[in-house]
Amino acid sequence: MTAMTPCLDRPGFLPRLSSHHQPRARLSEPLCGSAARVRLLCAPPGSGKTALMTECLLLAPANCTVHWLPLQGASLSAGQLCQRLSQALGLPEMDEEQLIAALSRWPAPTWLFIDDYCRWPDPALDALLDRLLASSSPALIWWISTRRRPQCNWPRLLLDDELYECESSTLALTEAEIVQTLAHLPAEQAASVARRMVQRSGGWCAGVRMALLQKCDWANSNQPQQRLETLLDYLQHELFNHLTPELAEVWRVLANLPRFNAQLCEHLFGAGEGAQSLRLLQTLGCFIEPWQDSADWLQVFPPLSRVMQDEHWPAVRSWHRRACQWFAASEDWHSAFEQALLAEEHETAVSLLQHFTFEHLFEEQTVVLLLRLHERQGEQLTLATPHLVGLVTAALLFAGRFEQAEECIAHLSRFLPQPSAALQRQLIARWQAQQGWLLHLQGRMEPAREHFQQALSELSDEVWLARLLCLSGQTQQALLCGELEQAHIINRQALCLARAHGSLLFEGLLELDHAQLLEQRGAAARAEHLLAGVCELLSECAQRPIPLLGRIALHRGRLALSRGLDEQASIFFQNGLDNCLRSHDKRVLYGYLGLARLAANRTDYAQAFEYLREAERLMQQRRIPDSVYRGALLQVSSEFWLQQGRTELAREALSRVLRHFRGANAVQAPPATLELVPRIEYLLILAEARLKQEKDPAPRIQALAAYALRQGMISLHVELSLALAQVARLVGDKENALHLFERARLMAERCELKQILRELYLREPDFNSSALTKHCLLSEPTSECMLSKREVEVLQCIAQGNSNQQIAEKLYISVHTVKTHARRIHGKLGVERRTQAVATAKRLGLC
Structure with missing residues (x-):
């Protein structure tokens, strides 16, 4: 019910705003400034429609009369609506014909607010409203808030530029608006809290309001029980009380499904009834919206869907079982598998895995669900066939659980010997392919390379996915060795194979390797263009490969960061981080590293190190070997320590981690960190030069730079050239330092490598002084870096x-x-x- 209060500057009672109201100028100003005769706010309950209309009412021009008519969603006859409108406008009681005549001659500027129009469909009432809107005077402006869109001639009003409409997505609170309500928190914390609130609530006004009132601890992933109870109570009063028991059950079932359409509803709720119930729930504004912008699939508003899924409802298992049957009949194996797990039909879930390929692992939540099934049901059920062993192994490698993956691969020996020599060779080749990837991810390059080569020599054309994985592993090894031409050749071979089999997903996975190659060659803009195109294609897939899109977002974040586009990088890193967290991808690490670098760019080292600690905590919680993350964390930490002047601490850390990658028992760097070892080496040289522990450090960096140039690793060469300038300055050769710096700076700018310049300025602020460079003349051409x-x-x-x-x-x-x-x-x-x-x-x- 709308709270009413006397208004001092206008006659009568008008609605009042809550003391905690958050103004939404981005909505109220365009609404009030619009020339349209009809302003329609159509959204589910709790979207802030009434508050926004009240905010607009208070902004009405002084010469404009305002009238407020709260209908509270009640069902009215056409005559009752005429009566209520007449009373609100201060007219004597009129019938429809008289009211239309009065409104068509309305003389003075007037805003008429109809709050919470009739919730239940009524063709006669909607037809009356349509006639009133069509015939009323231009001086009368209609403001209508409603949960359902009345059946009026909206297209005609829209074409005549007489309709301004706000939908639920537009009404959602933004991060910036929530930040304004968190003024009691530090700016960085307020931004972080607002971001998490938007993620969990979708910006739904009622959800945000409940969270703010109950002071939720947003650092904790669990919502307070009090808030859950308040939300369920809110849904009971605002949704379920206005539905029939049958419709309420249909909505509850749909809220427990990730997605649904009319055909699935027909299967679940009966032919001729299911689709009709779905249409009615949509009409009533019951939080049903498109699923991932699909034209065919729908979902219940995710924040409410999560709440309903967390509620204990034993009957839901039978609905999941029926949904599983429908998805299996449609050969949607991923959805059928998910529904079987929700129905706790574990044997059925395992039987569905026979239809899975490695591509299914890149669909949302597949890895998480598969590993959960493996952990709960044990190896007797989930490792019963070589195919199942391969799927579970791949999922474990994806999540970074190398010890478990090694144990899983060993189970392939149980299926030897095979009935024929050909099958025997194929099974061994598949073992070699997976063993090669395990060794590759563990940093054991030579045995991994041998396994890849032997597997490729035996794998038949029918198992082209396994061949693709071996080629991708070889590409990454070539990149790690600085063999860019060889990496390019292998990558093109793999891409041709993926395209020949129409695998857009594996094409996207291989283009990530290609983007790393372009980045090494100093073509960050080309790499970004490549990944943007791949991302657009993958986003159009029926089942969006969320894990792969997460990896692409992280790489695009790194490219944006390298080009100095911090705001864009922050968005990419956050999106990639969120997607990788949901899919348990070990590469979530690089989301935290990216956000830490952005914080360091702002000299907010406390926040930067907090991101690094959070990354380490997550890696340990998920039992990921420290070989995956320790080197990268220490390298980035050392960068920050050098920027802070904590040189001895950086030298100690860099010396310790470098021993891991050099010497008799050296391992390769993780595949996603091509520049890790060279960076550790030159940062260590810088630290030792600062501490006066080496008299002539320049030759060591020159050797690294020359190697990078010979290999065509332009990005690394530019970075080392800047390091060479810093070394020259540290040993007191200022003139040469200026000369080297200016050359390297021009190369960096030409290649759009702004981040390495910024890191240099943070380590050595003097290099950023205009007085430093204005007397420096460039005497040699700089294009050789290209x-x-x-x-x-x-x-x-x-x-x-x-x-x-x-x-x-x-x-x-x-x-x-x-x-x-x-x-x-x-x-x-x-x-x-x-x-x-x-x-x-x-x-x-x-x-």
Whole structure:
């Protein structure tokens, strides 16, 4: 019920706003400024419709008369509505014909607010409203809030520019609006709390209000019991009390389903009745909305769906069982598997897994559900066939549980010998493929490489998914070794195979490797364009691959960060973090690392280290080996310590972690951290130079930079060039430091590598001084940093006096390609002839 109060500057009683009301100027200002005669606010209960209309009422022009008519959703006849309207407008009681005539001649500017229009469908009442809207004077502005959209001629009003409509998604509170209610908290904490509130409540006004009133601890994933009870009580009064018992049960069932459509409702609730009940619930504004922007599938508003799923309702198991039958008949194996688990039909769930492929693991929650089933039911049920062993192993590797994965792979020996030699070889090859990935993720490169090669030599074309995984592993190993050309060749081979079999999901997975390659070559913008296109294609899939989209978002966050786009990077990192958390992906680590770097860019080191601690805590909770995260955490921590001047602490940490990657028992870096080891090495050199522990550190960094350039690793080369400038300054060679810095700065700007410049400025603020660079003259061309590995090879051949034909034969490329490379080399080095190119190459130490 709307609270009413006397209004001092206007006659009569008008609604009042709560003392805790949060103004929504982004909505009220356009509404009040609109020229439309009808302003329609259509949304479910608790969306803040009444509060927004009250806010607009208080903004009405001084020369405008306002009238407020609270209908409270009651069912009225056409005559009763005419009577209520006449009373609200201060007219004598009129019938429909008289009221229409009066409204058509309405002279003075007037705003008429109808709050909570009739909730139950009534064609006669809607037809009356339609006639009133069509015939009323332009001086009369209609404001209507409603849970259901009346059956009026809205298209005509819209085409005549006489309708302004706000829907539930528009009415939802934004993070910025919630932050304003959290003024008692520090800014960073308020932003974090607001973000979590939006994630859990969807911005639904009633949900946010309940959370604020009951002071929920948003650092805790569990909601207070008091709030849950308040929310359930709210739903009882605002939703269930206005539905028939049959409709209330239908809504409760639908709230327990991840998604549904009319056909599923027909199966669940009876032919001819299910679809009709669904349409009626939609009409009544019962929190039913499109599922993932689908034109066919629907869902109950997720925050309310989660509440209903948490409520103990024994009867729901039978509904899940029936839903499982329908999804299985439709060959939607993922949804059938999910419903079987919810119905606690574990043997049925395992039998459905025979239809799964590795692609299903990248659908939302599949890994989580599969691992939960494996843990609760044990290996006798979930490892009964080689196919099941392969699925569970892949899920364990995805989640980072390497010890369990190793135990799981060993179960394949139970299925030997096979009935034929061919089947025997295929089973062993599948074992080698999975063993190769386990070793690869554990950092054991050489045995992993051998397993990949042997598996590829035996795997048949029918098991192309396993071949793809081996090729992806080989691509990542080549990238880790700096063999960019080899990585490119293998990656293209794998992409061709994925496209030949129409696997958009694996194409997206392989494009992540491709994006890493482009990033290494200093083409961050191209990598971002590539991933944006892949993300758009994957988002159109019927089953959106949430885990893969999470990984893509994390990579796009890293690319945005490297280009200095902090706001964009923050959005990508947060989205990737959320998706990876939901799917138990071990790469959630890189979401925390990205957010930590963003906090360090703001010099908020307390928040930065908090992100790192949270990452470590999560890795340990999920039993992920420290080889996955320890090196990356220590490397990033050391960056921050160097920026803070805590050099001894950084040196100690870097020395300790480098021993892990160098020496007799060295392991490779994790696949997602291609620059981890070189960064540790040069940061350690910087720390030792600061502490005066090395007299001439420059040659070590020069060697690293030369290697990066030879391999075509442009991004790393630029970063090491900046480190070289910092080393020169630390040893007192200021003139050379300025010269090296300016060269490296221009290279960084050309490649859009703004983050490494910012990190340098944080370590050495003097480099960011305008006085530092204004006297520095660049005496050598800087384009050499852009030479690819192949261009360096061509240049070296030119320096040796080889002709184009000889170069083509040496490098196994065409003469035309040699000429193209030569032309690009001349352009990048700023020269016109071969002799000039050779002279420049010798000066730069390229040949």
